[in-house]
Amino acid sequence: MNRPFRIIEAIRGSLRYKLLVLVLFPILLIMPIALGLAIYWGSQFSYEQLFIKVNTDLSVAEDNFHRLQEDYLNTLGRLAESYAFYTALESKSGLVVNAQLAELQRSAGFSYLHLLGVDGKRLFLSYGEAEKRGHSSPSLLVALQGHPRVEIEIFSAEALDEQSPGLAKQVELPLIDTPRARPTVQRIEGRGMMIRALYPVKNSRGQVVAVLDGGVLLNANFKFVDTIRDLVYGPGSLPKGSIGTVTVFLNDVRITTNVPRTPNQRALGTRVSDEVRTQVLDDGEKWIDRAFVVNDWYISAYQPIIDVNGERVGMLYAGFLESPSRNALWQALGVLILLFLALMLFSSILSISGAKSIFKPLEMMMAVVRATREGYTKRIGKISSMDEIGVLANEFDLLLDLLQERNLQVQQWADQLEEKVDERTAELKLKNQKLVTTIQILRETRAQLIAAEKLAALGELTAGMAHEINNPTAVMLGNLDLLVEELGDNATPVKGEIDLIIEQIFRIKDIINNLLQYARPDEITETPSVIDVNEVVQHTLALVRYLRKQKQFEIRLDLNAARPVKINPHELQQVLVNLFVNAVHALDSSAGIISLSTDDWDEKGVVIRVEDNGMGIEEEQIEMIFNPFHTSKRVGEGTGLGLSVSYGLIKKYGGDITVRSDQGQGSLFSVWILQEPDLMEEETALMEQFQPTEQPPEAASSSVGQSKQSA
Template sequence: MTFPWAYSIKGKLLALTLFPILLTLGVLALLTAYWTSNYTDRQLYMKVAADLAVAQGTLDMMQDRQLERLVQLSNAWQVHDDIFHQDPERLEELVARIRDNHGFDFLRLLPVDELEKIEATQPSLAGLTRRVLAGDSLTGLSIMSADEMELWHPGLVDKARVDILVTPRARPTDKTVENRAMLVRSLHPITNAEGEITFLLDGGLLLNHNLEFVDTIRELVYGPGALPAEGLGTVTLFLDDVRITTNVPGLISEVGASAQRAIGTRISAEVSDRVLGEELIWLDRAFVVYDWFISAYEPLYDLRGDLVGVLYAGFSEGPFFTQYLKTLAELGVALLSVLAVSAFFVWQGSNRLFAPVKRIHDSVMAVRLGQKDARIGEIESKDEMRDLAHQFDAMLDELDSRQQTIKAAAEQLERKVEQRTLSLQQKTQDLEKHIELLKATREQLFTKEKLAVLGELTAGIAHEINNPAAVILGHMDLLQAELGEAALPVQQEIDTVVEQVYRIRAIINNLLQYTRPGQHLDQLDTLDINAVTRDTLALVRHALDKQDVEVIQTYQEVVSVQGNRQQIQQVLVNLLINAGNALEGEPGKIYLSTHPWQSSEAKPGVEIRIRDEGKGMAPEIKAQIFEPFFTTREGGNGLGLSISRSLIRRYGGDIEVDSELGKGSCFSVYLLQEAQINDEDEAIMRQLLSGLGVV
């Protein structure tokens, strides 16, 4: 299905105008949704982590307060030491009264001389009494079995019992009842007037079905305004994976009734694996009994350091997700409203803008259909369209007047065209051939002219360099002879000057030697490439230091290679200077290294790598850098890399480059242990230098 306006300029302009707006609004909506989601998730997880910290702090505070009460009782009893010498039944009544008045679920005095017998019947005390006898008061979580409670605290058995319920997403279990009790337990020594420990005061608070504990924390962290209107904040205490106290609402039963609390339900399998299995904190969304909650779980340990349960804090995810969808919907409505208003104004503007264009189009179509008197007429707009309409009408008038003249001349022109067509076709073909020949000739002449100028300059420079080089050598000999032994402190510097002058002369001689056909190649030497590389770096050190360029050197154990020392140094100097230039005058690093290498024929050799952190090269530039006279640097002659590659290929080696725009370049120089003279590259090198005008 197509729309007529889709083929009009007005329709295309409308689409062209609205598309960027629509694209911008769409991207904005996606980015807003992404940022909102990430920010919301991050804030929610930060909040639930803080809620868990408050819950843990409340539990720690409960333990500390319980121990403080025991310490206060101990101090009071220590003042009235005669209490412990009274009748045991009266002492037991006193302890029971204190237990009821101070909110303990159990409180008892353990005689020191009976501790061994007591521990035999109460495993939960095993190992703890020795620590208290050493002078340490203990407070923390403790697990007491049903048998132990039946023996020492019968009233706790029914209070601690938790019926285990089938829970969605929990790990399957055959266990139906949890008879153990989790206690906040405190142990404190009581001393007599002589400072001897005579009793241990053992008190505890049962956490099974302890709704006050979880409700207090919920009111603290999930009070009014802490969550959305329908948000549900919950706190839970687990014994192993069973909820023993919680304010999470219970599951709906088969008869439709819902329990007020989800006590007896179990933790989900994935949370159990992480918190109880790996003993790590869970901070993520999790399935809690019947729905998804933003949850934080933390493993709990008893006084002996054993993992006994989990502390949980979290709130329902649904209200936040609903609020998130509502925000996205409001944003979508706002963006669509902006798009609709923009489309309306663009459509109205295009109608006013293209009304003159439509009149011009209608007139053109009328003339095309043969209505010779069709004209555009006066246009109300005072812009280029008005001038265009006037010019178009004038053109139509002139077209009518000339049409007859053209028609009369057309017949005569057709005859002349027929006569000259054959001749013109032949001349056209000849002209095309001459044009191609002319283009080729112009390119050759331009190249030869450039080569001739460069050749004259190179020959002159070679002559001018050799003369001062000879003068420098003569004066250095005279200076050394005149100074005698006084020259010994600077003998190394004198030798370096002489060596580099000879190197200059060798480079000039090598350059000129390539211009003499039939000449033999320079004598090949066996070179320690690591030493040559270090010496070369010394030659360019000053230029690189001025730019604050650091050279990172890495030399591996490599074989010796055959080649000409000065020519290889010339190649390395060129590559190092180019690497420095690639940094564009900014401080940076160049990485210089040597590596063992084998050719494709498995012949041993050496690879020299020079890598920079410069601007890199685009693929089209990289493909041309070894071509003669190609350069991207202002003032460059485009010969450095071309000559360098030819010099290396003379010995059977090669230069390769790996570069990526914006990430720098790496040049690799490959040299064989036994040089293989490449006659083809030798001929190319001579042809190149011949073009320079030095032959």
């Protein structure tokens, strides 16, 4: 498994191997590719030439096939138009006519030869012979109209015996199981394929008085296929050892052929392969390709034979044995491969010899470099080569001598410099320690100044605002008391609204006191008490009902907290009002939803969640939302103190406020309240507001999981 990696590492670490790879890579890669392409192209080209030849052979065989048919027709024409035949026919001398027909049948090789009348019946029958009609076909009808015709026709066994007794027995052919042939249950082929020539005999007025009907049976007609073969595959047309063959098929059965099944036996009764039958007989297309013929592969060409009815009834085949051509091809390719290998070997030897003159001086230089690195003194010596590498090697020795001299000088200077560096280092260490301490103090002081500056500005602003708000609220409260006193019992119908106004005025005073507490954390406000957070949530909703007049939204409650907590209820209500108002402002104009939920927080306290499906908060804004005066609202919609005050109130009791927001999907604020408060110094709580917001470790997992439940 590691051998290929070791070879790669050796190549990467050695110049010798790199040079050899660079030199041999084109030879070992390009030449095999060229050889492969040559073999592929040569075989493809050779087979293309073989297919072109066999296609030409089939065309020649087809021409001879049709020419022989025309010859038979012309033979009948010469008889029909001869004076002797015409005179015998005019004199109605049946013996003379029959004698001429018999002589022509014998000499021309007709399987049968008859003279038919215009009614299609045979003329001049022998004494006692029953009246017979000629085999009916479209060709006969054409001939009776005065047009010579020669076509291929298929005769059944009965039709053969009608034409000549014994023909049916002559064509009877047992089928032989043949590899790759289509399965069949037929065992004997008893039909005959006939070249049927019909020539009209006309009188002096040009009228048809008779028809010469002659047929040549192709079944077992070896002379027919051998004649075509000798014309197509003459001497010297094929490689040595190859044989050319021609076959006539009836359907897919060889009825006459010179394809051998054994050395001394023709392959009569064997059948064509199924793929050839499908393409030629079923689809009516030519086959020009390799084909398995009886027991070997042949370069083959097939085409369908069409009978007088326009149907595919058989095939004409021409082809020759593939193995001699294939062997000749492989011999040529073998010679080509040997030439390529010899050329590659010669090129490799020549390339390696040339590469040695390059990497030998370089290896000597590398040996000197290693020795020098280990502290030994070694030189390359005289290099006989005068090329660039040889000159570089000689100059390399001079460079090493000069370098050795310079090293001695540098060592002396280094010894002197080291003494001075030690002295200076001791001084810098002492100064550096003092500098680090000073920088740390400056950083702490700067942070305290920034926080103090912010708090001072906040205190001044808050004090002024509290003074301006307390005066109107005091006037409002006094006038309400006077109004109740003046109305007396008449104030009873609106007593609830008056009490609510008074309650909210006192709430304004509490908020002002809280704002003053934010600005002056040393002042203590109302002490905490044990409360039910669900009741505080319900009271808070009553205070923010007016917001529905500004924007339509849906409120969803899920109050599950069962644990009481200790906190100032007014401060908690202030926090919830701030969060609810912010949620309303974040909603779109329609389809707004605000969810308020409460749950127990493990064994520590409770968590209150306020979630909206509004615009969300930008990621870079989340770290600053609890800072005083930071706001993303438009001018006039907020001061930026709501979340800052809320954060300080909850932090004072040891709790926390966390936020999670996806821009465009909404925000989730979680208020974590301890059951027993862990009171924090106000200054510490305020300073935390200026740090990036983070979830408390104990709240992180709970806020993520339970926020999904509330949503």
